[in-house]
Amino acid sequence: MVSWRDQLPVVRGRYGVGVRLAEQTWFRVGGAADVLYRPADEDDLAYYLSRRPENIPVCVIGAGSNLLVRDGGISGVVIRLGRGLSDIRIEGDLIHVGAGCLDRTVSLTCRDAGIGGLAFLVGIPGTIGGAVRMNAGAYGSEIKDVLVYATVLDLEGRAYRLTPEDLQMSYRHTALPEGWVVTGAVLKGIGGQDPAELGQEIDAILREREASQPTRGRTGGSTFKNPAHQKAWQLIDAAGCRGLKIGDAQVSEKHCNFLLNIDQATANDLESLGEEVRRRVYETSGVSLDWEIVKMGYGRSQN
Numbered sequence: 001m002v003s004w005r006d007q008l009p010v011v012r013g014r015y016g017v018g019v020r021l022a023e024q025t026w027f028r029v030g031g032a033a034d035v036l037y038r039p040a041d042e043d044d045l046a047y048y049l050s051r052r053p054e055n056i057p058v059c060v061i062g063a064g065s066n067l068l069v070r071d072g073g074i075s076g077v078v079i080r081l082g083r084g085l086s087d088i089r090i091e092g093d094l095i096h097v098g099a100g101c102l103d104r105t106v107s108l109t110c111r112d113a114g115i116g117g118l119a120f121l122v123g124i125p126g127t128i129g130g131a132v133r134m135n136a137g138a139y140g141s142e143i144k145d146v147l148v149y150a151t152v153l154d155l156e157g158r159a160y161r162l163t164p165e166d167l168q169m170s171y172r173h174t175a176l177p178e179g180w181v182v183t184g185a186v187l188k189g190i191g192g193q194d195p196a197e198l199g200q201e202i203d204a205i206l207r208e209r210e211a212s213q214p215t216r217g218r219t220g221g222s223t224f225k226n227p228a229h230q231k232a233w234q235l236i237d238a239a240g241c242r243g244l245k246i247g248d249a250q251v252s253e254k255h256c257n258f259l260l261n262i263d264q265a266t267a268n269d270l271e272s273l274g275e276e277v278r279r280r281v282y283e284t285s286g287v288s289l290d291w292e293i294v295k296m297g298y299g300r301s302q303n
């Protein structure tokens, strides 16, 4: 019998079959992808999308730093952007960057080029594609503040340039249709800055984060969005959840809006712990927390 995998278009990038996604995410948990596809470049990805078998589900991941992949894995094809789409080019105060480039690289490249306004990206451990999709932000800035436009492919491989207005970007939200892939972005900084001063700003951010977050842990960053005019961590703390554990999943003692895989946690442990935190917060404060972390695949409450 012919497997659907044999019907995948012949690409220049790489297909991996049955690839464990735990290695691709910061939490280090989760099952396998039926197929993991790493495009060679944007044209390769557009070709794949235009020829892909329509009945095979497709989704995209970046650095996996905001992702909880469930233990049952992900069916269909998972697109992983990386080296093939990570070029970065500076033109005046504009930064043309591939979606697979790390936020940190963008921040450090801008420092060296004397471009201000992008220091906030240094401590966000994702890719530019993930940053656009999540409207990532820190220290009072968000990607939407510096985004001129994102280059995007739809599910048929057609290309678009979408501005922050087109994408209706707001706090940790982008109206990007399901399955569409961000392939790059043009960002705008403030030219003519002193690299040494930008370096000090970056060092201060890194010191601050090291002191307040478990930056070296197996975590997905902030688990829940801050409700309007409130801090999620304060609600979690007030609900007595700091340090709470299920299996090897633990609410961080250092920053209680972070969940940690302290050793052999499963995705189910982490999701169950998150739901327990939500339940306790609702019980003590009446606030229903929304997950910021994106959950994918089959497991606890299948989707």
Ligand SMILES: Cc1cc2nc3c(=O)[nH]c(=O)nc-3n(C[C@H](O)[C@H](O)[C@H](O)COP(=O)(O)OP(=O)(O)OC[C@H]3O[C@@H](n4cnc5c(N)ncnc54)[C@H](O)[C@@H]3O)c2cc1C
Residues within 6 Å of the ligand: 026, 059, 060, 061, 062, 063, 064, 065, 066, 067, 081, 099, 123, 124, 125, 126, 127, 128, 129, 130, 131, 132, 133, 134, 135, 136, 137, 138, 180, 181, 182, 183, 213, 214, 215, 216, 219, 220, 221, 222, 294
């Ligand atoms: C220690 C730590 C600190 C963090 N601090 C911050 C912070 O200060 N501020 C903040 O905002 N976030 C923070 N995060 C969360 C995370 O780094 C960001 O959300 C980041 O933008 C996710 O990017 P990623 O490439 O890892 O995306 P992933 O986690 O791989 O994916 C997240 C979502 O983006 C989608 N996606 C990824 N790439 C693309 C693409 N190319 N096209 C379309 N969709 C895509 C995925 O489908 C998924 O829905 C932190 C995480 C950690 C672990």
